[in-house]
Amino acid sequence: MKVLVAIKRAVDYNVKVRPNSDGSGVDLNNLKMSINPFCEIAVEEAVRLKEKGAVTEIIVVSLGPQKAQEQVRAALAMGADRGILIKIEETIEIEPLAIAKCLKIVCDEEKPDLVLMGKQSIDGDNNQTGQMLAALARYPQGTFASEVVIDNGSVFVTREIDGGLQTIKLALPAIVTTDLRLNVPRYASLPNIMKAKQKPIREITAEELGVDITSRVSIVSVSAPVGRPEGVKVGSVDELLDKLKNEAKVI
Amino acid sequence: MAILVIAEHDNRNLKTATLNAVAAAQVLGDSIDILVAGFGCKTVATETSRVPGIKRVRLADNKVYANQLAENVAPLIAEIAPEYSHVLMSSTTTGKNIIPRAAALIDVQSISDVITVEAEDIFRRPIYAGNIIATVKSNDVIKLMTIRTTAFNIAASEGGSAAVETLNSIHDFEKSEFIRNDLAISERPELTSAKIVISGGRGMGSSENFGLLEKIADKLGAAVGASRAAVDAGFVPNDMQVGQTGKIVAPELYIAVGISGAIQHLAGMKDSKVIVAINKDPDAPIFQVADYGLVADLFDVMPEIDGKLSEYTS
Numbered sequence A: 001m002k003v004l005v006a007i008k009r010a011v012d013y014n015v016k017v018r019p020n021s022d023g024s025g026v027d028l029n030n031l032k033m034s035i036n037p038f039c040e041i042a043v044e045e046a047v048r049l050k051e052k053g054a055v056t057e058i059i060v061v062s063l064g065p066q067k068a069q070e071q072v073r074a075a076l077a078m079g080a081d082r083g084i085l086i087k088i089e090e091t092i093e094i095e096p097l098a099i100a101k102c103l104k105i106v107c108d109e110e111k112p113d114l115v116l117m118g119k120q121s122i123d124g125d126n127n128q129t130g131q132m133l134a135a136l137a138r139y140p141q142g143t144f145a146s147e148v149v150i151d152n153g154s155v156f157v158t159r160e161i162d163g164g165l166q167t168i169k170l171a172l173p174a175i176v177t178t179d180l181r182l183n184v185p186r187y188a189s190l191p192n193i194m195k196a197k198q199k200p201i202r203e204i205t206a207e208e209l210g211v212d213i214t215s216r217v218s219i220v221s222v223s224a225p226v227g228r229p230e231g232v233k234v235g236s237v238d239e240l241l242d243k244l245k246n247e248a249k250v251i
Numbered sequence B: 001m002a003i004l005v006i007a008e009h010d011n012r013n014l015k016t017a018t019l020n021a022v023a024a025a026q027v028l029g030d031s032i033d034i035l036v037a038g039f040g041c042k043t044v045a046t047e048t049s050r051v052p053g054i055k056r057v058r059l060a061d062n063k064v065y066a067n068q069l070a071e072n073v074a075p076l077i078a079e080i081a082p083e084y085s086h087v088l089m090s091s092t093t094t095g096k097n098i099i100p101r102a103a104a105l106i107d108v109q110s111i112s113d114v115i116t117v118e119a120e121d122i123f124r125r126p127i128y129a130g131n132i133i134a135t136v137k138s139n140d141v142i143k144l145m146t147i148r149t150t151a152f153n154i155a156a157s158e159g160g161s162a163a164v165e166t167l168n169s170i171h172d173f174e175k176s177e178f179i180r181n182d183l184a185i186s187e188r189p190e191l192t193s194a195k196i197v198i199s200g201g202r203g204m205g206s207s208e209n210f211g212l213l214e215k216i217a218d219k220l221g222a223a224v225g226a227s228r229a230a231v232d233a234g235f236v237p238n239d240m241q242v243g244q245t246g247k248i249v250a251p252e253l254y255i256a257v258g259i260s261g262a263i264q265h266l267a268g269m270k271d272s273k274v275i276v277a278i279n280k281d282p283d284a285p286i287f288q289v290a291d292y293g294l295v296a297d298l299f300d301v302m303p304e305i306d307g308k309l310s311e312y313t314s
C-alpha cells in the first residue's frame, strides 16, 4: 500500500507573527520555519503504518519555495521514502483550491491508496485543502482524525467532532486529515537525518503541472487584532468576586 | 442575489450555530433560503421555517443525507449553489467538513471563519491563531464561506413562516459510511453558547480535580472547558478543548484556571468580554489578557470561591 503525505512549510508554532509596516501582509523575515504541526502528525502516522507493515511506500509532497526542501528532508528523516517538491515563487501565496489542484495531479500520477494531510495549516488557518483534494480526486474524506485503522481495503477513521467522536468507514483510496491527538511525532535520529540526504526529491513547478494558481481571494490588508485594555491583579477571592459582581457585573 | 444558509441539525433539532450564520447572511441581504439536508428531519424544516425573514426552506429528506456526510451533502450544495450569490454555513466541525468540498466541486475558493462582512465581496477573518486579522476580497462569482459563530449574534428563531419546498436530488457517493457517534452527554450548557465558561489546564492535575470547576460551573450555569494540555493528559474529553484548533468561545465571563496562556489557547478565548485568570505563576502569559488576575494556588482558591459564591450571586 502506498501513502502520499502532503506537508506545508509554515512559521513555527512558537513564533508570534506581526503585520508588516504597511499592513499589506505578514512579516515573515527571519522567522523560524517548520513543518506545519498537523502535517508532521500526518508523516508520523504514515511511518507508523509502515512500521506495522500496512504500508510499503511513503511519498511526501510539498508546494512551496525552494526552501521547502528543508521540510521535505525533515519528513524523509522521519521515515518517508521519497519526496516531491512543487516549486512556487516565495512571494506567491498559493490558495487551498490551487494546492488541491496540484495535489490532484500528483494523485493521478502516483495513485496512492491513502492520502494523509493535516487538518489545518497554522498560518492560514484554512482547514480546506484536504476536503478540496478529496472533492477533486473523488475520494471519500475522513477529516479531523484521532484514530486511523486500515482494514481490508477500507479505513476506519475516528473523527473529533464538536459533540465528541464520530467513526466512519471509507473505501480506499481515501483522504484522511489529522487532528492533534492522532499521535505524537518522533524526533528524527541522527543516522536517519544522514540517510535522508540520500533519498530522492523530485522537483517540478506548478506551471509544469499546468495548474493556474492565480488567487481567487486576494488580501486587501492585514492588521493586528484590537488589544485588550490592561487588567488588574486582585489580592483575594473576596476582591475577585466583588469585582465580578459590582464592577464587571457578570455574576 | 439570493443567499443560501446550510442548516446544521441532528435530524431532530436545528443547531443554534445555524442562527449565527443566518445573522451573517442578514448583513449581506434579505433574500435568504435555508437548506435542510437530513433524514426524517421534517421537524427541523418546520422549526427552520419559523426563523423570521427566511424566503424558503429547501428540504432534502433522504437516507443518504442522514448523517450529513460531506461526500453526499457537498454535491447537493454544489447543485443548487448557482442560484445564489453566497452560500454560508457556521464554522463548526460539520461546516468545515462540508463547505470546502462543495467549493472545490464548483471551482471556487471558499473563505473560512468569517468574522465580519465588510461588503458583498469583502470579509475579515483571523489567521495565524488570531494574531492577524486579514481583510480579504473574493473574486469568485459564488462566495462560499464558513462563519465564526462567536462573531455574530444569534438571529431570532420565532415568528416567521417560510414555505418549505422539497428537493428531490439524491447524491450517494457510496464510498463512505457512517458507523457511529460517541457524543459527550452533559447537563451543562454548550461550550460555544454558554454565557460563562470555566476552563482548566494542566494545573488541574487530574480528572477528579475538574470536579472543583464543575461545582462552581453548576452554581453559575457555566460550561466547562479545557486547554489542550488537560485534554492530552486525559483529564477531560476532546470536545472540551478551547483554542486555535479546538472550540472558539466568547462568553461574557471566561475563567482560566491553571492555564498558562499559550497563543493557541488564547486564540480560542481572547474575545471573551471579561477574562479571569487564576494561576500560581505571576508571569504566566494568561495574565496579559486577563481583566482580573489572581496569583494563587488553585487548590486553595477554588474551594474558597465555591464556598463564597452564594454571598455574591444572591
Ligand SMILES: Cc1cc2nc3c(=O)[nH]c(=O)nc-3n(C[C@H](O)[C@H](O)[C@H](O)COP(=O)(O)OP(=O)(O)OC[C@H]3O[C@@H](n4cnc5c(N)ncnc54)[C@H](O)[C@@H]3O)c2cc1C
Binding pocket: A013, A037, A038, A122, A180, B200, B201, B202, B203, B204, B226, B227, B228, B229, B230, B241, B242, B243, B244, B245, B246, B247, B257, B258, B259, B260, B261, B262, B263, B264, B265, B268, B278, B279, B280, B281, B284, B296, B297, B298, B299
Ligand atoms: C498546532 C498546535 C495547536 C494547538 N492548539 C491548541 C488549542 O486549540 N488549545 C490549547 O489550549 N492548546 C493548544 N495547543 C497547545 C498549546 O501550545 C499549549 O501547550 C497548551 O495550551 C498548554 O496548556 P496549559 O496551559 O494547560 O498547560 P501549561 O502550559 O503546562 O500550563 C499550566 C499552568 O498551570 C499553572 N499551575 C500549575 N499548578 C497550579 C496550581 N496548583 N494552581 C494554579 N496554577 C497552577 C502553571 O503555573 C502553568 O501556568 C496547540 C499546540 C500546537 C502545536
Ligand SMILES: Nc1ncnc2c1ncn2[C@@H]1O[C@H](COP(=O)(O)O)[C@@H](O)[C@H]1O
Binding pocket: A006, A007, A008, A009, A036, A038, A039, A042, A061, A062, A063, A064, A096, A099, A116, A117, A118, A119, A120, A121, A122, A124, A125, A126, A127, A128, A129, A130
Ligand atoms: N503548500 C502546501 N503543500 C503541501 N500540502 C499543503 C500545502 N498547504 C496545505 N497543505 C496540506 O493541507 C493541509 C490543510 O491546510 P489548510 O487547508 O491550508 O489549512 C495541510 O496540513 C497540508 O497537509
